[in-house]
Amino acid sequence: MKNISTKQIIIYLAVLIAGLLLGWMIFGGNGEKEVNIAQEIIEESAEETIWTCSMHPQIQQAEPGDCPICGMELIPAESETGQENQAEFTLNEQAVKLANVQTTEVGFIKPEKVITLQGKVQPDEREVNSQAIHFSGRIEELYVEFEGEKVQRGQQLASVYSPEFITAQEELLEAKRYEGEGTGLLEAAKNKLKYWKLSDRQINRILQEGHVRETIDIYAEISGYVLERNVSEGEYVNAGGELFEIADLSELWVVFDAYEEDLPFIREGDRIEFNIKSVPGKTFTSVITYVDPLIDPQKRTAEVRAEIDNANLRLKPEMFVNGEIISGLDGDKEVLAIPESAVMWTGKRSVVYIFDPEREQPTFEYREVLLGENLGSYWIVEEGLEAGERIVTNGTFTIDAAAQLKNKKSMMNQAAAPPATDVHQHNEPVTGHEHSEAGMEMQERDFTPSTPSEFQKQLSQSLNHYYDLKNALVTANKEEAAAKATDFLASLENVDMGLLKGEAHMYWMEMLEPLKQQAESIQTAESIDMQRKHFKPFSNAMINTVKAFGLDEGTSYVQFCPMADNDRGAYWLSTEEQIRNPYYGDMMLKCGEVRDVIEK
Numbered sequence: 001m002k003n004i005s006t007k008q009i010i011i012y013l014a015v016l017i018a019g020l021l022l023g024w025m026i027f028g029g030n031g032e033k034e035v036n037i038a039q040e041i042i043e044e045s046a047e048e049t050i051w052t053c054s055m056h057p058q059i060q061q062a063e064p065g066d067c068p069i070c071g072m073e074l075i076p077a078e079s080e081t082g083q084e085n086q087a088e089f090t091l092n093e094q095a096v097k098l099a100n101v102q103t104t105e106v107g108f109i110k111p112e113k114v115i116t117l118q119g120k121v122q123p124d125e126r127e128v129n130s131q132a133i134h135f136s137g138r139i140e141e142l143y144v145e146f147e148g149e150k151v152q153r154g155q156q157l158a159s160v161y162s163p164e165f166i167t168a169q170e171e172l173l174e175a176k177r178y179e180g181e182g183t184g185l186l187e188a189a190k191n192k193l194k195y196w197k198l199s200d201r202q203i204n205r206i207l208q209e210g211h212v213r214e215t216i217d218i219y220a221e222i223s224g225y226v227l228e229r230n231v232s233e234g235e236y237v238n239a240g241g242e243l244f245e246i247a248d249l250s251e252l253w254v255v256f257d258a259y260e261e262d263l264p265f266i267r268e269g270d271r272i273e274f275n276i277k278s279v280p281g282k283t284f285t286s287v288i289t290y291v292d293p294l295i296d297p298q299k300r301t302a303e304v305r306a307e308i309d310n311a312n313l314r315l316k317p318e319m320f321v322n323g324e325i326i327s328g329l330d331g332d333k334e335v336l337a338i339p340e341s342a343v344m345w346t347g348k349r350s351v352v353y354i355f356d357p358e359r360e361q362p363t364f365e366y367r368e369v370l371l372g373e374n375l376g377s378y379w380i381v382e383e384g385l386e387a388g389e390r391i392v393t394n395g396t397f398t399i400d401a402a403a404q405l406k407n408k409k410s411m412m413n414q415a416a417a418p419p420a421t422d423v424h425q426h427n428e429p430v431t432g433h434e435h436s437e438a439g440m441e442m443q444e445r446d447f448t449p450s451t452p453s454e455f456q457k458q459l460s461q462s463l464n465h466y467y468d469l470k471n472a473l474v475t476a477n478k479e480e481a482a483a484k485a486t487d488f489l490a491s492l493e494n495v496d497m498g499l500l501k502g503e504a505h506m507y508w509m510e511m512l513e514p515l516k517q518q519a520e521s522i523q524t525a526e527s528i529d530m531q532r533k534h535f536k537p538f539s540n541a542m543i544n545t546v547k548a549f550g551l552d553e554g555t556s557y558v559q560f561c562p563m564a565d566n567d568r569g570a571y572w573l574s575t576e577e578q579i580r581n582p583y584y585g586d587m588m589l590k591c592g593e594v595r596d597v598i599e600k
Contacts, residue, residue: 156218
């Protein structure tokens with residue numbers, strides 16, 4: 001059947017009304033009701049259908065066609081009359097499918113967290129002895145030739161010439177002459193030598209020989225290994241000077257650095273397993289015996305200590321150790337928790353989107369939540385969610401962008417409703433695409449065969465500004481990094497998304513949100529540390545984007561530092577294969593490795 005235009009409908013209805021009016025005038029009676037109904041029909045008919053794009057709701061036109069931005073077929077706009085909740089909105093099935101929206105049911109889990117720690121093997125400080133000299137003198141002879149030499153308790157370490165010792169011997173021998181007169185001089189002379197750590201055997205030997213010895217021997221006070229030798233033969237030392245440092249290495253400490261956000265999960269008595277590269281295939285087990293109550297102001301870590309038996313001397317001080325604690329909060333009570341990928345951060349607010357499966361059309365609700373401790377891949381929920389609700393865990397930025405375009409409450413638009421009264425602040429920015437290693441997206445997309453070369457050229461301009469930003473972080477230049485972030489944002493305005501079609505266009509829209517958000521955060525960050533925190537999700541989005549759409553020219557190296565982001569690891573892109581770490585700069589400039597290569 002041939003379609004009837006709106007104009008024709010209006011003409012027919014006008015004729016109908018004219019007929020009704022004429023009949024009323026001729027026949028009189030109750031024609032008023034029919035007139036009103038006709039008027040309503042006219043008004044409703046006059047409201048022409050508005051056609052819009054499922055991914056660009058700002059496009060609205062009176063006739064069907066293709067979206068001038070992405071080229072997708074326009075669909076009838078959905079009326080939202082009666083939707084008084086400004087935090088809630090609907091999308092059509094096609095938009096949800098293209099955005100690859102995935103949801104997860106909120107539930108309870110046991111609050112366990114796997115904490116990865118790095119540390120070193122160190123001597124037990126309780127078994128370290130400082131072998132000091134208690135009088136001044138000259139080292140005549142050393143019997144310990146090198147550091148690391150094993151010595152036994154009572155072993156002769158050095159021979160010392162000391163005028164003070166000679167004088168003390170003379171006093172001892174002179175006091176012996178008056179031993180029977182009760183003067184107490186002999187006992188006083190003996191005590192003086194005992195204060196110098198001479199044994200009764202050495203003192204009695206002097207008395208028996210009856211003459212002054214020119215040198216005095218120094219003996220080891222404990223058995224162990226010489227960690228430091230601080231003197232040489234012929235050197236003069238003052239009273240109290242340290243000759244050797246000797247340690248018993250049969251018991252050792254393993255000292256780890258724990259970041260402050262992990263400390264709530266670490267307690268004395270917790271079981272810890274650790275591996276040492278120089279002892280392959282062996283897993284050591286111990287328990288935490290000490291947690292430092294103070295935070296190192298430079299490293300922002302606290303020492304966590306375990307003890308290990310080393311009777312076979314297999315372990316050596318200064319060996320690097322990788323440890324792991326599986327720990328939880330106090331008590332066995334399960335807690336409400338959500339995946340990291342569901343959370344979007346904006347300042348102090350943490351935001352999720354609720355999906356309502358009972359609605360005929362896909363319906364989403366903006367919700368601010370109060371979060372507790374981070375469990376690695378999950379956040380504990382303190383307020384804002386209930387068990388059984390479904391939350392968006394993939395496609396969150398696309399959902400939020402759609403909310404903004406519909407002028408609904410969103411991460412960047414809070415005007416529709418008042419903010420939450422209390423939201424826990426975290427410093428960890430999240431991309432919405434977290435994975436088990438360094439937050440990389442689980443499934444890579446590849447649109448390179450269909451990506452126009454002009455789009456790749458425009459994207460390469462933004463990539464060059466990314467490289468400049470990365471280099472600024474390598475040199476720890478906060479102002480330069482902020483400036484390069486500004487340049488990057490400006491370059492995004494020159495990327496013509498209309499060159500992309502279908503799913504490629506959708507994917508660009510999904511990546512565009514985290515790129516803008518994290519670049520803006522780097523631009524306004526108050527410290528280089530905060531810039532580096534935002535650089536991780538920024539780099540993840542940039543890597544995904546470059547892999548999806550390809551390069552205009554050259555090669556880009558995907559590099560990875562396993563120690564960045566509290567040892568969860570972090571990626572970045574570089575124009576050169578040589579590692580220049582943007583997360584640590586000069587502190588660990590060469591820490592990292594090449595994980596992938598993207599070529600034209």
